[in-house]
Amino acid sequence: NAGVTQTPKFRILKIGQSMTLQCTQDMNHNYMYWYRQDPGMGLKLIYYSVGAGITDKGEVPNGYNVSRSTTEDFPLRLELAAPSQTSVYFCASGLVGTGELFFGEGSRLTVL
Amino acid sequence: QKEVEQNSGPLSVPEGAIASLNCTYSDRVSQSFFWYRQYSGKSPELIMSIYSNGDKEDGRFTAQLNKASQYVSLLIRDSQPSDSATYLCAVNPGGYNKLIFGAGTRLAVHP
Numbered sequence: 001n002a003g004v005t006q007t008p009k010f011r012i013l014k015i016g017q018s019m020t021l022q023c024t025q026d027m028n029h030n031y032m033y034w035y036r037q038d039p040g041m042g043l044k045l046i047y048y049s050v051g052a053g054i055t056d057k058g059e060v061p062n063g064y065n066v067s068r069s070t071t072e073d074f075p076l077r078l079e080l081a082a083p084s085q086t087s088v089y090f091c092a093s094g095l096v097g098t099g100e101l102f103f104g105e106g107s108r109l110t111v112l
Numbered sequence: 113q114k115e116v117e118q119n120s121g122p123l124s125v126p127e128g129a130i131a132s133l134n135c136t137y138s139d140r141v142s143q144s145f146f147w148y149r150q151y152s153g154k155s156p157e158l159i160m161s162i163y164s165n166g167d168k169e170d171g172r173f174t175a176q177l178n179k180a181s182q183y184v185s186l187l188i189r190d191s192q193p194s195d196s197a198t199y200l201c202a203v204n205p206g207g208y209n210k211l212i213f214g215a216g217t218r219l220a221v222h223p
Contacts, residue, residue, distance in 0.1 A: 031208060031209055033209075033210075035213075040120065040215060041215050042116070042200065042212075042213035042214050042215040042216060043156070043200070043211075043213040044213075045210055045211075045212075048208060048210055050208050058210065090155055090156070094209045098161075098209070099144045099146050099161060099202070099204045099209050099211060100146075100158045100161065101156075101158070101209065101211060103155035103156050103157070104155060105154070105155055106154075106155050
């Protein structure tokens with residue numbers, strides 16, 4: 001049982017480049033999330049989705065976009081990368097009615 | 113701005129002692145509360161959830177909730193070096209499990 005799978009695990013981008021972080025879950029969870037974690041800081045919600053075709057902004061959505069075409073996949077798109085987007089990104093999924101989130105292993109992104 | 117506050121630590125305790133981790137939150141309508149453990153370089157994992165005032169025990173872990181004081185705590189009994197990690201307090205203010213996380217308390221258990 002793979003759970004939540006994120007790729008890539010590490011990436012270095014140049015300022016202005018774009019990329020997509022991939023996230024797939026095999027637990028048939030309706031809810032999916034993207035969080036970012038900066039050193040010494042808590043997790044900040046970027047975007048979330050409550051089901052295929054439905055997405056909404058979280059606390060820090062600027063500079064990012066998402067889509068949810070299937071229950072399993074929830075990619076995060078970074079447009080015009082900036083040094084402020086240097087962070088560790090976690091994808092998570094969860095069941096309706098519980099607060100338990102299952103996290104992927106994280107993607108460490110550096111923008112130079 | 114909904115906030116969750118934790119002491120960043122590090123909290124250093126000897127092996128076998130009780131570790132006490134505390135968290136306060138600002139949103140009074142929050143209904144569910146969680147403690148996640150995060151080892152260095154790893155992803156968070158849920159260790160405790162609590163929904164009503166009082167204590168909830170699970171093995172060596174006890175979560176305590178006081179909604180009137182907007183206060184959540186986690187007690188770890190018989191602390192082990194393997195408990196050394198960052199503990200994240202999370203609050204669900206309601207709807208879609210959009211958890212708000214504190215910055216975490218780093219716990220160090222020394223032999």
